[in-house]
Amino acid sequence: MTGKKALIVGAGLGGLATALRLRRRGYEVEMVEMYRQAGGRLNQLTSGGFTFDMAPTFFSMSYHFDEFVRDAGIEMPFRFVQIDPLYRVNFRGSDRWYTIYRDLDRLARQFEDIEPGFRERMERFLASSGVLFDDIEKGVLSKNFRSLPDFLFQMTKIPVKHTPKVLRSVWSEMSRYFNSYEVRVIFSLVSFFLGATPFDTPAVYTLLSYTEMVHDGYHNVEGGMYRIVEGLVREAEKAGIKITYNVTIAGYESTGKRNRAFVDTAGRRWEADFFVVNADAAMFRGRVFGRPAFSDKKLDRMQWTLAPLTLYLGVKGKMENIHHHNYFLGDRDYEPYSKGIFRNRVSLEKPYYYVNANAVFTWACPAEYSGDYRP
Numbered sequence: 001m002t003g004k005k006a007l008i009v010g011a012g013l014g015g016l017a018t019a020l021r022l023r024r025r026g027y028e029v030e031m032v033e034m035y036r037q038a039g040g041r042l043n044q045l046t047s048g049g050f051t052f053d054m055a056p057t058f059f060s061m062s063y064h065f066d067e068f069v070r071d072a073g074i075e076m077p078f079r080f081v082q083i084d085p086l087y088r089v090n091f092r093g094s095d096r097w098y099t100i101y102r103d104l105d106r107l108a109r110q111f112e113d114i115e116p117g118f119r120e121r122m123e124r125f126l127a128s129s130g131v132l133f134d135d136i137e138k139g140v141l142s143k144n145f146r147s148l149p150d151f152l153f154q155m156t157k158i159p160v161k162h163t164p165k166v167l168r169s170v171w172s173e174m175s176r177y178f179n180s181y182e183v184r185v186i187f188s189l190v191s192f193f194l195g196a197t198p199f200d201t202p203a204v205y206t207l208l209s210y211t212e213m214v215h216d217g218y219h220n221v222e223g224g225m226y227r228i229v230e231g232l233v234r235e236a237e238k239a240g241i242k243i244t245y246n247v248t249i250a251g252y253e254s255t256g257k258r259n260r261a262f263v264d265t266a267g268r269r270w271e272a273d274f275f276v277v278n279a280d281a282a283m284f285r286g287r288v289f290g291r292p293a294f295s296d297k298k299l300d301r302m303q304w305t306l307a308p309l310t311l312y313l314g315v316k317g318k319m320e321n322i323h324h325h326n327y328f329l330g331d332r333d334y335e336p337y338s339k340g341i342f343r344n345r346v347s348l349e350k351p352y353y354y355v356n357a358n359a360v361f362t363w364a365c366p367a368e369y370s371g372d373y374r375p
């Protein structure tokens, strides 16, 4: 033991993982969480006999979680389920479904008629994004950056051959490989995961296509995504980490530049030798630390990424032919629609939307409704 105590604010995935890593390194760890249960954005809603995972619906780059498990010295707290086919896509006005398989032969059969030579084109596209993935994963994604100069220095190690992909958009990159509107749209959807559109996301992010199609793919978790949180909380309890819920940090006490304690809305003080804040960085800097650059007024003026409007629906009945991830897209208006989202110009009458049939993996609806969901 180091004899030092860490206080972690926020029991989301980041807070829980940090707590377990610190505990392994010998720190006493305590956590506070403003909500009544752990998980943060990855949460769980139970209503009318149905259990819904909230927010994340799939796991990518699962090998990073394996690294965390080893580093924290814990048991793997859940079981991954590989998702294949990855998702299905329907365009408004058509009965046709495009099913996205990881197997290139099966995938090619979905697109041969609209994109002649699809297999070869896809192979070339994936080979190019694979080289990019290898360089960026080693040089950027798996590194810590302690300062801006450190980050810029690491960036200089990325081979210059990738520069055009920084300057081109995902959409122009897709257009270099594919002619069909549908193929370009489907394989550029990954840009929205970043909260941007394919028209303003740099083509370096086509590496995500490589991760989904070739490298590690997408995973769900047996029993539903919230099992990740339940597992981590169990491991935290085993390690003697105390989590107190319904505690909202609202202020702090410091001596000079050193934080001494956080203070919650009930006036209770939370002391430690050092503090980790895994709440929203901008909000916490503004509201708790009172930094003028992060005041509510300033934050309101910033351009933010997308936020979803989510409906949790328990369906009384058996739905045939529904997959885990289903995209329902519009009819040939992808560019104006995507750009309109960021200008609040999209009417809800004809939205693009995504249906996650969460019961496929959670098996958490009343027995009489569940039968046909199982993969």
Ligand SMILES: Cc1cc2nc3c(=O)[nH]c(=O)nc-3n(C[C@H](O)[C@H](O)[C@H](O)COP(=O)(O)OP(=O)(O)OC[C@H]3O[C@@H](n4cnc5c(N)ncnc54)[C@H](O)[C@@H]3O)c2cc1C
Pocket: 009, 010, 011, 012, 013, 014, 015, 032, 033, 034, 035, 038, 039, 040, 041, 042, 055, 056, 057, 058, 059, 060, 247, 248, 249, 250, 278, 279, 280, 308
């Ligand atoms: C709709 C949606 C879909 C997503 N889908 C995916 C996906 O499919 N795959 C994927 O990998 N990622 C996905 N993500 C992203 C993923 O959910 C997040 O990156 C991840 O959950 C963030 O974890 P975190 O611990 O960093 O932060 P959070 O989950 O935000 O945790 C922060 C915690 O701090 C607590 N907190 C905040 N302020 C205070 C305070 N003042 N005092 C005490 N506690 C406080 C909060 O209650 C919260 O529990 C999705 C996100 C959203 C919103």
